[in-house]
Amino acid sequence: MNPFDLASTLIATRRNTSPKRLHEPGPDAAQLQRLLSLAADAPDHAELTPWRFVIVPTAQRHRLGEAYAQALLARDPQALTHQIDDAREKALRAPLLLLAIVRLGPIERDGAVREIPAAERLVSLGAAIQNLLLGAHAMGYGSGLTSGQAMDAAPLRRLFGLQDDEQAVCCINLGTARTARPRARPRPLPESFVSVLGEAGASAWAPVDTAP
Numbered sequence: 001m002n003p004f005d006l007a008s009t010l011i012a013t014r015r016n017t018s019p020k021r022l023h024e025p026g027p028d029a030a031q032l033q034r035l036l037s038l039a040a041d042a043p044d045h046a047e048l049t050p051w052r053f054v055i056v057p058t059a060q061r062h063r064l065g066e067a068y069a070q071a072l073l074a075r076d077p078q079a080l081t082h083q084i085d086d087a088r089e090k091a092l093r094a095p096l097l098l099l100a101i102v103r104l105g106p107i108e109r110d111g112a113v114r115e116i117p118a119a120e121r122l123v124s125l126g127a128a129i130q131n132l133l134l135g136a137h138a139m140g141y142g143s144g145l146t147s148g149q150a151m152d153a154a155p156l157r158r159l160f161g162l163q164d165d166e167q168a169v170c171c172i173n174l175g176t177a178r179t180a181r182p183r184a185r186p187r188p189l190p191e192s193f194v195s196v197l198g199e200a201g202a203s204a205w206a207p208v209d210t211a212p
């Protein structure tokens with residue numbers, strides 16, 4: 001297969017898999033290192049590495065579960081026991097789990113503080129995550145991203161020692177998807193998200209500037 005067809009197949013066949021459907025085995029230590037190297041291949045304006053990943057080993061998952069439970073109780077003190085149990089259980093599902101964190105504050109490089117905008121840093125993290133997901137998919141693993149209000153909650157921030165300028169973005173869950181793959185979701189057509197400057201025919205939500 002030529003490189004474009006190979007890349008297209010890999011990209012088009014990746015699917016988000018719920019952590020409930022991710023079973024053992026997950027990537028081993030050597031495979032994880034290779035996946036993290038792919039994350040490092042992401043574009044990164046000014047080469048700041050404005051993101052990091054924290055692996056949450058099985059023996060530490062109960063601490064993440066507790067942070068989820070505490071975050072739920074902080075925003076809903078009336079939460080029912082089964083809801084709290086569900087929140088805890090979310091941390092226990094996938095064989096491999098990493099938290100993705102972006103750094104939004106000033107970063108010093110070569111004696112100068114680099115003020116790369118937050119949006120660009122998030123683009124870099126998104127690219128790093130996608131590289132990792134595609135690598136895991138190529139290795140035959142399923143993957144799913146999870147986030148939610150707990151990402152920004154004090155118990156989770158404390159657990160991961162987040163600095164004031166850091167934000168937890170999502171968890172990356174990896175494992176073996178044993179049950180049927182989810183159906184392909186319809187993808188947006190390029191004309192729904194692309195327009196040409198100076199031409200009429202705006203995309204669905206961005207009016208085109210047709211001024212000469």
Ligand SMILES: Cc1cc2nc3c(=O)[nH]c(=O)nc-3n(C[C@H](O)[C@H](O)[C@H](O)COP(=O)(O)O)c2cc1C
Pocket residue numbers: 014015016017145146147148169170185
């Ligand atoms: C930053 C981020 C956070 C996400 N968090 C969740 C989540 O909490 N729960 C969930 O079901 N899916 C989550 N997703 C996955 C999306 O639901 C999924 O990518 C989307 O449904 C499209 O499916 P696909 O990835 O198979 O194309 C997240 C995706 C991103 C990019």
